[in-house]
Amino acid sequence: MDLKTGLAEMLCNGVIMDVVTAEQAKIAEDAGAVAVMALERVPADIRRDGGIARMSDPALIEAIKEAVSIPVMAKVRIGHTGEAQILEAIGIDFIDESEVLTPADPESHIDKFRFKTPFVCGATNLGEALRRISEGAALIRTKGEAGTGDIIEAVRHLKLINRELVELSELKGSDLDRKASEYRVPYELVEMVAKSGKLPVPNFAAGGVATPADAALVRSLGAEAVFVGSGIFKSDNPPAYARAIVQACTYYDKPEVLLEVSRNLGTPMRGVASSTLEEGEKLAKRGW
Amino acid sequence: MKCGVLALQGCINPHLRLLSAIGVNAIKVRDINELKQCDRLIIPGGESTTMLTLLKKVSLFEALREFCLTKPVWGICAGAILLAKEVRNPSQESLAVMNIAATRNYYGCQLDSFKALVTLKEPELQTKVSFIRAPALKPLSAEVRTLASHNGLGVHYREGNLMASAFHIELGDETALHRYFMSI
Numbered sequence: 001m002d003l004k005t006g007l008a009e010m011l012c013n014g015v016i017m018d019v020v021t022a023e024q025a026k027i028a029e030d031a032g033a034v035a036v037m038a039l040e041r042v043p044a045d046i047r048r049d050g051g052i053a054r055m056s057d058p059a060l061i062e063a064i065k066e067a068v069s070i071p072v073m074a075k076v077r078i079g080h081t082g083e084a085q086i087l088e089a090i091g092i093d094f095i096d097e098s099e100v101l102t103p104a105d106p107e108s109h110i111d112k113f114r115f116k117t118p119f120v121c122g123a124t125n126l127g128e129a130l131r132r133i134s135e136g137a138a139l140i141r142t143k144g145e146a147g148t149g150d151i152i153e154a155v156r157h158l159k160l161i162n163r164e165l166v167e168l169s170e171l172k173g174s175d176l177d178r179k180a181s182e183y184r185v186p187y188e189l190v191e192m193v194a195k196s197g198k199l200p201v202p203n204f205a206a207g208g209v210a211t212p213a214d215a216a217l218v219r220s221l222g223a224e225a226v227f228v229g230s231g232i233f234k235s236d237n238p239p240a241y242a243r244a245i246v247q248a249c250t251y252y253d254k255p256e257v258l259l260e261v262s263r264n265l266g267t268p269m270r271g272v273a274s275s276t277l278e279e280g281e282k283l284a285k286r287g288w
Numbered sequence: 289m290k291c292g293v294l295a296l297q298g299c300i301n302p303h304l305r306l307l308s309a310i311g312v313n314a315i316k317v318r319d320i321n322e323l324k325q326c327d328r329l330i331i332p333g334g335e336s337t338t339m340l341t342l343l344k345k346v347s348l349f350e351a352l353r354e355f356c357l358t359k360p361v362w363g364i365c366a367g368a369i370l371l372a373k374e375v376r377n378p379s380q381e382s383l384a385v386m387n388i389a390a391t392r393n394y395y396g397c398q399l400d401s402f403k404a405l406v407t408l409k410e411p412e413l414q415t416k417v418s419f420i421r422a423p424a425l426k427p428l429s430a431e432v433r434t435l436a437s438h439n440g441l442g443v444h445y446r447e448g449n450l451m452a453s454a455f456h457i458e459l460g461d462e463t464a465l466h467r468y469f470m471s472i
Contacts, residue, residue, distance in 0.1 A: 003403065009302060010333050011334075012298060012299065012334075029337060069392055070337060092398075250297060
């Protein structure tokens with residue numbers, strides 16, 4: 001296994017939290033986050049503000065990197081190699097080529113093999129996941145619908161990928177050939193995934209996780225770790241939510257623990273039902 | 289004989305895969321009852337701060353410390369940091385059962401992660417391993433045997449029933465070190 005996917009393996013069963021200041025990064029680390037995502041605005045605010053969402057100011061990312069001992073991730077726009085070069089120069093631990101920011105390239109995602117820094121990319125289905133992996137992604141996450149606090153899209157993406165993995169593992173010979181061209185990825189990758197029945201890199205959940213129960217739900221569907229964007233710092237009590245979601249991620253199948261950590265947390269992020277969004281407002285549609 | 293893999297967070301499945309390949313009955317350990325079923329334990333790589341937080345939350349910390357006093361335990365990367373008597377950069381609490389000092393993120397960030405060919409004295413083995421945001425581990429006592437070094441720095445140690453590695457061997461297919469651990 002390469003060093004990029006090796007780091008993704010180290011993050012398994014953990015929670016990666018969006019933070020916008022060094023203070024929030026410390027709160028996340030103290031609560032047991034395995035990594036933080038450094039950014040200027042959490043997805044809920046990006047959604048509210050509108051306009052073009054870009055990579056965050058390097059000075060902010062550096063301040064957050066300085067504040068914690070755990071890995072630090074940051075986001076670049078889809079296809080924006082310019083931003084990715086800057087993040088690599090900072091020495092960021094993971095780059096998220098993210099649909100939460102405004103896409104920069106109408107044709108291609110970043111050629112991630114050109115970078116030494118590992119990349120995580122979102123996927124809504126198996127073909128999308130395999131295209132990102134064939135471009136060099138070391139980690140896949142569901143897209144969910146970021147900034148909504150609505151878990152339904154992350155669940156949809158996890159279930160679809162699981163179902164498509166099962167369907168793929170039942171195919172042979174020319175059917176695999178057909179799948180490879182349908183997915184627009186090399187035959188060898190499709191063949192390997194069909195044989196193993198799983199992705200060659202870890203698959204995490206992201207987009208809409210707002211409560212410990214949400215984290216337990218996506219873990220029970222096979223997500224190996226959980227990204228929490230707006231869910232922590234848009235809640236009433238960020239440290240309590242952070243600690244509770246960390247425990248829920250580890251003990252996702254232990255109802256007695258989930259009950260205990262879910263009590264008296266205060267109000268979660270308010271959120272917006274993803275079914276009420278206009279098509280143009282859906283971030284998961286970005287990328288291909 | 290049952291080998292546990294501490295499964296609070298981190299690189300758990302690669303160990304389970306190798307243990308299964310050598311025919312070992314392995315279980316994930318997340319609470320005291322699961323720990324009690326094991327006669328040895330692997331503390332995998334991951335984030336030591338996360339594991340420490342979770343150990344405290346479920347009162348596993350003290351039980352695990354006692355387990356380390358008598359049973360074979362192998363700490364890898366974050367796991368080695370948890371075993372260490374001293375933790376630096378920054379200083380943090382640990383089980384403090386093994387006479388080694390761990391300096392976290394010694395080599396730097398992910399861009400400084402690397403693969404290297406290391407030669408182990410016990411078992412006699414030369415293999416390529418991964419150092420991922422690895423700590424520096426230094427012995428604090430003559431009781432600690434250095435079983436592998438890289439660029440003049442010890443990277444794999446044994447002290448009695450305890451074993452500590454700065455590197456990840458479990459990301460490859462080599463099973464010799466897992467077999468050795470099962471023989472302790």
